Amino acid sequence: MLFRYLFIFFxxxxxxxxxxxxxxxxRGNLSPLPIAVSPLSLDRETKNNLKKILEKEDIGAGIxxxxxxxxxxxxxxxxxxxxxxxxKPDIAHLKPRFEDWALIKAQALITGKVxxxxxxxxxxFRLWDVLAAxxxxxxxxxxxxxxxxxxxxxxxxxxxxxLTGEKGYFDTRIIYVSEEGPKTKxxxxxxxxxxxxxxxxxxxxxxxxxLTPRFNPTNQMVTYLSYFRNLPRVYLLDIETGIxxxxxxxxxxxxxxRFSPDGKKIIMSFAKDGNSDIYTMDLENRIxxxxxxHPSIDTSPSYSPDGKYICFNSDRSGxxxxxxxxxxxxxxxxxxxxxxxxxxxxxxxxxxLIAFTKLHKGKFYIGVMRTNGKGERLxxxxxxxxxxxxxxxxxxxxxYRETKTDDKGEGFTAKLWSIDLTGYNERLVSTETDAxxxxxxxxxxx
Amino acid sequence: xxxxxxxxxxxxxxxxxxxxxACAKKVGTGQMQGDVYTGTDTVxxxxxxxxxxxxxxxxxxxxxxxxxxxLRKQAAWLRKNSKINIVIEGHADERGTREYNLALGxxxxxxxxxxxxxxxxxxxxxxxxxxxxERPVDSGSNPLSWSKNRRSVSVKAN
Numbered sequence: 001m002l003f004r005y006l007f008i009f010f011x012x013x014x015x016x017x018x019x020x021x022x023x024x025x026x027r028g029n030l031s032p033l034p035i036a037v038s039p040l041s042l043d044r045e046t047k048n049n050l051k052k053i054l055e056k057e058d059i060g061a062g063i064x065x066x067x068x069x070x071x072x073x074x075x076x077x078x079x080x081x082x083x084x085x086x087x088k089p090d091i092a093h094l095k096p097r098f099e100d101w102a103l104i105k106a107q108a109l110i111t112g113k114v115x116x117x118x119x120x121x122x123x124x125f126r127l128w129d130v131l132a133a134x135x136x137x138x139x140x141x142x143x144x145x146x147x148x149x150x151x152x153x154x155x156x157x158x159x160x161x162x163l164t165g166e167k168g169y170f171d172t173r174i175i176y177v178s179e180e181g182p183k184t185k186x187x188x189x190x191x192x193x194x195x196x197x198x199x200x201x202x203x204x205x206x207x208x209x210x211l212t213p214r215f216n217p218t219n220q221m222v223t224y225l226s227y228f229r230n231l232p233r234v235y236l237l238d239i240e241t242g243i244x245x246x247x248x249x250x251x252x253x254x255x256x257x258r259f260s261p262d263g264k265k266i267i268m269s270f271a272k273d274g275n276s277d278i279y280t281m282d283l284e285n286r287i288x289x290x291x292x293x294h295p296s297i298d299t300s301p302s303y304s305p306d307g308k309y310i311c312f313n314s315d316r317s318g319x320x321x322x323x324x325x326x327x328x329x330x331x332x333x334x335x336x337x338x339x340x341x342x343x344x345x346x347x348x349x350x351x352x353l354i355a356f357t358k359l360h361k362g363k364f365y366i367g368v369m370r371t372n373g374k375g376e377r378l379x380x381x382x383x384x385x386x387x388x389x390x391x392x393x394x395x396x397x398x399x400y401r402e403t404k405t406d407d408k409g410e411g412f413t414a415k416l417w418s419i420d421l422t423g424y425n426e427r428l429v430s431t432e433t434d435a436x437x438x439x440x441x442x443x444x445x446x
Numbered sequence: 447x448x449x450x451x452x453x454x455x456x457x458x459x460x461x462x463x464x465x466x467x468a469c470a471k472k473v474g475t476g477q478m479q480g481d482v483y484t485g486t487d488t489v490x491x492x493x494x495x496x497x498x499x500x501x502x503x504x505x506x507x508x509x510x511x512x513x514x515x516x517l518r519k520q521a522a523w524l525r526k527n528s529k530i531n532i533v534i535e536g537h538a539d540e541r542g543t544r545e546y547n548l549a550l551g552x553x554x555x556x557x558x559x560x561x562x563x564x565x566x567x568x569x570x571x572x573x574x575x576x577x578x579x580e581r582p583v584d585s586g587s588n589p590l591s592w593s594k595n596r597r598s599v600s601v602k603a604n
Contacts (some may be wrong), residue, residue: 183585209580211544215538225548230575232548253576269549271576272506274556276549297549313546314577319505320546357543383587388545402540405583409585437544 020136021108023076023163024347025395026422029321032078034105036130037068039082040112040123041090042328049116053145060089060114067110067159069196070170074160075425080106093126098133106130110159121145127162128239129336137162149198154445169391170195173441174398175213175222176416178202179434183405183412190224192239195440197430207318212387212437213237216259219441221265223247223257234268236283248281248288256299260387261307269299278312278329291329302346302354303327304371309352311335311345311371322356324382325372335373344387348373349442350394353421357386357399366399368421379423392442398429400436482510482592488583493584498525500558501597504539504592507553509561518528520600521565531603534558536576537583539592544578548558551576551598558598 023033042050042061050059071077085092086100093111093279096147112125139158141151150171150244157168178191188210190203203222204210209232213224222237226244234247234254248254249268257268262282269276278291278301292298296316303310312322322336322345336342340360347354350367358365364385367378385401398418405412414436416429429438477485478580483501490498498520524530536555536563538547555574563569584591 021581184582186580209577211548211580232575234580255548269545270550271552274553274560276552297546297553299549300545313543315505315546320543343546359541359543362541384540404587405585409587409591412585428529 005016019130021133021163022165025076025166029422030075032076034080035071035072035077035108035110036080036104036174037064037082038085038087038089038092038111039064040114040125041088042114042116046114047114050114050121050145051205051244054148059121059145059148063093063114063148063152063155064110065114065151066196069096070153070156071159073196073427074165075420076160079239080104085175085317094272096128096130098130100132101128102109108136108163110155112155116145119144120152121148123148123151123155127159150444153196157443157445166395167393167443168319169393169396169440171443172392172446173215173219173444174416174429174438174440175215175441176400176431176435177210177213178431179193179414180206180438183409190222190237191431191433191435193431203239203242212256213388214258214439215441216263216443217261218263219444221263222261222292223258223268225255225257234266236266241427244357248279248286250279254279256301258302260303261305267301267303267310269301278310291301291327292325292332293329300344302389304347305349309347309371311347313343313345319394320359322354322373323368324354335369335371336376337373338376346388346390348394349392353394354395355390357388366397366419377423379419379421380417380426385417387437388405389438389440391418391440397421398438398440400438402436448566465515471527474598478590479512481589481593482512483596484512485594488597490592492520492582492602493523496520498601500597501593502554502598504541504596505550507550507557509557513558514561517561518565521562521567524562524567524571525565529604531571531573532600533603534572535581535599535601536574537581537595537597537599538579539595540579540582541592542579544580547578548576549578551578554596554598558600565590 042060068079071074081209082105088283109128115122122142127137141389153171156419161170172195178189181187188205189206193200209227211224211225222229222360226235232253234257237244252272265280267280270279276297278298298314300313320341322342327334344357345354352369355368359383365382369376403413406419416438417434419426482503496519497516534549534555538550561570582595584594
């Protein structure tokens with residue numbers, strides 16, 4: 001139900017033109033590209049029809065504000081104020097008067113048009129290079145009207161890809177743990193929302209403690225830890241049907257679950273008699289395999305995108321450090337050697353980096369290192385933050401941050417934050433409640 | 447040569463105690479030895495004179511002399527009340543990653559369980575559960591609060 005009903009038709013094949021605008025995403029971008037997002041035009045009849053269905057005044061302006069907001073939050077673009085726009089949306093979409101747009105310093109322009117027929121919403125948009133006075137891209141989408149926000153996200157992905165040369169991360173969802181209540185008695189629920197904080201849905205009621213949800217590669221299933229009946233176990237949840245099941249039959253606590261990149265296995269820790277080791281369970285044949293066998297704590301396993309390696313967290317050296325091994329558990333190698341404790345390693349979807357949490361001298365850092373442990377870079381420092389999760393294009397990390405309480409032990413909050421791999425563009429991710437343990441889905445429309 | 451090392455360590459611990467207890471006095475009524483909580487602020491009792499919990503140093507699951515004394519009292523009480531089973535809840539402070547803390551809480555609960563077993567309490571009377579950093583008893587963000595939260599608590603299960 002969630003991810004269906006999206007039909008995409010590419011009406012006009014984009015013509016590749018060269019020497020047009022490009023945005024470099026490999027460095028911190030201190031001068032975001034000025035871009036004008038003209039409200040999508042729609043005629044009166046379309047407007048009235050859609051207003052009835054969606055109870056929204058102007059769906060054209062709605063979609064363009066989704067795009068604008070996405071672009072702004074990426075830190076790479078500077079959407080210009082609509083007050084300064086000289087040309088009307090419908091005319092701009094046919095043939096922009098480039099001088100007018102250049103006058104307000106726009107380098108790129110997005111125009112579009114919304115129509116409604118056969119109960120379907122049709123949205124077309126064009127991306128223009130203002131200085132070169134050329135069209136860079138033109139696409140159209142047809143879908144059910146209730147999907148209008150997703151259309152905005154897909155348009156953003158197309159624009160991002162055209163201008164940066166890399167896939168976007170806007171048509172995605174975040175699964176996380178919603179938190180409420182006092183610090184000593186938090187009520188926690190699984191929640192899912194669009195990447196921009198809209199369309200929040202709660203997947204559990206808060207009767208039992210739930211932690212660390214993670215998507216499978218197709219974003220239909222979630223694995224997480226639940227204290228159902230006071231037995232902390234790894235569970236599997238089908239988002240569409242709501243059916244939950246416990247993963248495996250372990251005589252003790254299972255935790256820290258993640259899917260393998262092919263979605264066929266769950267990798268997790270199993271704790272028994274004071275010792276935590278890493279196990280996998282094949283979801284088809286239910287075969288359980290032990291991957292590590294060491295009297296230390298081995299936890300937070302995460303596969304490389306090709307499934308050949310696993311990075312994990314172990315205190316076998318005496319303190320928490322990051323290790324990698326082959327997926328069968330052989331060739332265990334420590335890769336973190338800097339000062340402090342290291343935890344929550346997560347392999348980048350591009351395969352080249354491992355993101356982690358580091359605790360050093362009472363401060364928590366989110367950082368990245370290469371898979372051989374070299375090139376450690378700390379992106380952000382705070383009182384408490386941990387558990388990074390990668391955007392599907394490997395350019396942004398989302399994590400959670402908790403605040404220090406005051407002298408009376410009050411003022412505790414937990415919030416989601418994101419930061420670019422460059423270390424720039426740190427942003428609060430808006431959620432309806434306090435939030436933790438975010439996990440980023442892959443692109444929904446691929 | 448070892449003696450020298452031991453002496454040095456003892457000195458360090460003593461210094462740390464001094465520093466921390468000075469600090470502890472400022473923030474609350476409790477006390478710490480090293481960074482292990484030794485006060486009675488949050489302690490409840492299974493029976494008169496039988497404290498329900500023991501405390502740990504940061505990142506440690508080693509039982510202190512005082513913890514072992516507490517657990518021997520629990521063992522004696524459990525021997526006298528042979529129908530009672532317990533759950534040992536292992537906890538960590540908030541200064542660690544969630545997943546590692548779950549494992550650490552489990553390790554702490556088992557340290558207490560193992561000790562009770564060496565004093566003759568049968569394993570099938572004791573179950574363990576780890577809450578990691580999920581259920582702090584003190585919501586403060588300071589060393590004293592954290593020391594109260596690094597604990598394993600024996601709770602009557604029936």
